[in-house]
Amino acid sequence: xxxxxxxxxxxxxxxxxxxxxxxxxxxxxxxTIVLDVPDWPGHRAGQHADVRLTAEDGYQAQRSYSIASAxxxxxxxxxxxxxxxxxxSPFLVDxxxxxxxxxxxxxIGGYFVWEANGGPLRLLAGGSGVxxxxxxxRHREATRSEAPATLLYSARSLGEVLYRDELERLGAAxxxxxxxxxxxxxxxxxxSGYDRRIDGDMLGExxxxxxxxxxxxVCGPTSFVEAAADALVALGHDPARVKxxxxxxxxx
Amino acid sequence: MDYVTRGFRGRRRExxxxxxxxxxxxxxxDFPVLSAGPTPHRPVAEWSFAVVAQDGEQLxxxxxxxxxxxxxxxxxxxxxxxxxxxxxxxxxxxVSVDTxxxxxxxxxxxxxxxxxxxxxTNLPLEDVTGGKxxxxxxxxxxxxxxxxxxxxxxxxxxxxxxxxxxWVRGLRLMDEDEPGxxxxxxxxxxxxxxxxxxxxxx
Ligand SMILES: Cc1cc2nc3c(=O)[nH]c(=O)nc-3n(C[C@H](O)[C@H](O)[C@H](O)COP(=O)(O)OP(=O)(O)OC[C@H]3O[C@@H](n4cnc5c(N)ncnc54)[C@H](O)[C@@H]3O)c2cc1C
Numbered sequence: 001x002x003x004x005x006x007x008x009x010x011x012x013x014x015x016x017x018x019x020x021x022x023x024x025x026x027x028x029x030x031x032t033i034v035l036d037v038p039d040w041p042g043h044r045a046g047q048h049a050d051v052r053l054t055a056e057d058g059y060q061a062q063r064s065y066s067i068a069s070a071x072x073x074x075x076x077x078x079x080x081x082x083x084x085x086x087x088x089s090p091f092l093v094d095x096x097x098x099x100x101x102x103x104x105x106x107x108i109g110g111y112f113v114w115e116a117n118g119g120p121l122r123l124l125a126g127g128s129g130v131x132x133x134x135x136x137x138r139h140r141e142a143t144r145s146e147a148p149a150t151l152l153y154s155a156r157s158l159g160e161v162l163y164r165d166e167l168e169r170l171g172a173a174x175x176x177x178x179x180x181x182x183x184x185x186x187x188x189x190x191x192s193g194y195d196r197r198i199d200g201d202m203l204g205e206x207x208x209x210x211x212x213x214x215x216x217x218v219c220g221p222t223s224f225v226e227a228a229a230d231a232l233v234a235l236g237h238d239p240a241r242v243k244x245x246x247x248x249x250x251x252x
Numbered sequence: 253m254d255y256v257t258r259g260f261r262g263r264r265r266e267x268x269x270x271x272x273x274x275x276x277x278x279x280x281x282d283f284p285v286l287s288a289g290p291t292p293h294r295p296v297a298e299w300s301f302a303v304v305a306q307d308g309e310q311l312x313x314x315x316x317x318x319x320x321x322x323x324x325x326x327x328x329x330x331x332x333x334x335x336x337x338x339x340x341x342x343x344x345x346x347v348s349v350d351t352x353x354x355x356x357x358x359x360x361x362x363x364x365x366x367x368x369x370x371x372x373t374n375l376p377l378e379d380v381t382g383g384k385x386x387x388x389x390x391x392x393x394x395x396x397x398x399x400x401x402x403x404x405x406x407x408x409x410x411x412x413x414x415x416x417x418x419w420v421r422g423l424r425l426m427d428e429d430e431p432g433x434x435x436x437x438x439x440x441x442x443x444x445x446x447x448x449x450x451x452x453x454x
Contacts, residue, residue, distance in 0.1 A: 013454070053262065054256050055260050056256055059262045060275075061260075063336060064336060087262060087263045091259070095259050108451065222284065229291065239290045239292070240289070243289060244287060
């Protein structure tokens with residue numbers, strides 16, 4: 001019943017005790033945490049969840065993490081990048097292991113989302129900003145959506161690129177997904193991709209002419225999001241079809 | 253307690269600081285940015301601020317120069333973003349909303365702030381009057397940067413910071429509390445950080 005779904009969304013977002021099924025290292029500084037969440041209400045690609053950790057003496061810390069897994073996946077996956085000296089991310093990446101439990105609530109955010117019938121996708125990722133965009137690409141694959149998709153992924157080095165093998169597989173010929181990388185700090189010998197911070201020329205080359213039906217999703221550190229969103233608007237994209245999500249203050 | 257996280261210690265704060273940090277928040281020295289889309293870059297020559305009635309009738313309007321000629325105040329406040337960061341002792345310069353509403357003859361229970369880029373947010377009138385809210389044009393002694401809401405943003409520091417609408421262009425007086433942009437998308441209608449009113453139902 002449609003009404004029930006709406007009521008479900010109106011209910012309080014309660015904390016659920018999730019069990020860690022697996023912690024999968026992605027890069028030297030990032031890991032994917034696969035969770036079993038009891039009665040997870042489901043999510044849409046692009047949404048995030050809040051995580052709450054509690055110390056023995058009752059001290060608590062909360063942070064937000066984008067959901068990396070497709071809505072179709074029975075298990076919830078978060079991918080966390082370790083920030084040196086961070087309070088929460090080093091714990092999640094280095095300490096957490098299968099069998100541990102953490103509190104989680106969500107899904108949160110109804111704007112930075114893409115549905116499989118939501119039209120062509122233009123994705124711009126800066127660093128770990130690829131996480132919610134990956135949920136969209138996984139959702140696209142799980143639903144066999146034919147919406148054309150292009151991902152431009154900016155990372156410091158190839159070693160910091162998340163989901164590289166999976167992106168290669170998803171971007172195989174005929175799948176309707178194109179993936180371009182730009183590596184801003186370090187390039188392997190013979191690198192043929194981009195080697196600079198994103199700019200209007202790069203976006204024009206990667207995405208081609210403006211498609212009024214397409215939606216652009218931009219996610220990453222603030223400096224990346226500002227530059228990417230400004231460049232898209234300068235290229236003629238409708239600002240209302242440029243959706244942004246920012247992970248943190250600075251850096252990246 | 254089964255929700256204790258094995259091995260998690262966390263980072264404690266000095267007690268005098270923690271008294272100023274609402275539940276679930278952490279302190280940052282940076283100034284993070286939250287917004288749903290591209291940053292509008294509105295030249296001040298094309299900027300104005302209006303107070304309008306619920307039916308759209310314009311009750312007051314200031315050009316940038318007129319607005320800047322109004323008496324302004326410098327305030328130092330703590331701010332709290334729903335994405336979990338809090339920042340203490342931020343210094344702003346702005347025009348009190350009391351000043352902007354002082355000549356407006358109308359009754360209203362609520363206001364909806366409207367902005368460049370289409371963003372809106374709803375607030376009870378009593379939360380933007382009585383010295384609790386400003387239309388800020390300066391931050392830390394400098395003009396407010398576009399990415400932080402310049403040329404001017406609402407500043408309502410006692411509520412979560414999404415209520416401090418960036419790129420604000422005016423206030424619409426409302427009889428009833430109508431959810432704005434984030435409030436329609438699952439965020440709390442009121443947003444008191446001390447009661448941790450982040451999402452619907454909190
Ligand atoms: C909607 C949303 C979705 C997010 N999704 C993800 C995700 O999928 N994966 C992920 O790894 N993170 C994500 N984040 C960021 C995450 O919530 C934490 O901010 C991050 O893990 C750092 O927490 P920490 O406790 O380790 O660091 P803290 O102890 O909070 O901070 C340590 C230092 O790093 C700075 N800092 C904090 N965050 C960042 C940042 N993002 N970039 C640069 N410097 C920073 C702080 O100012 C401080 O100086 C998301 C944030 C939001 C708001």
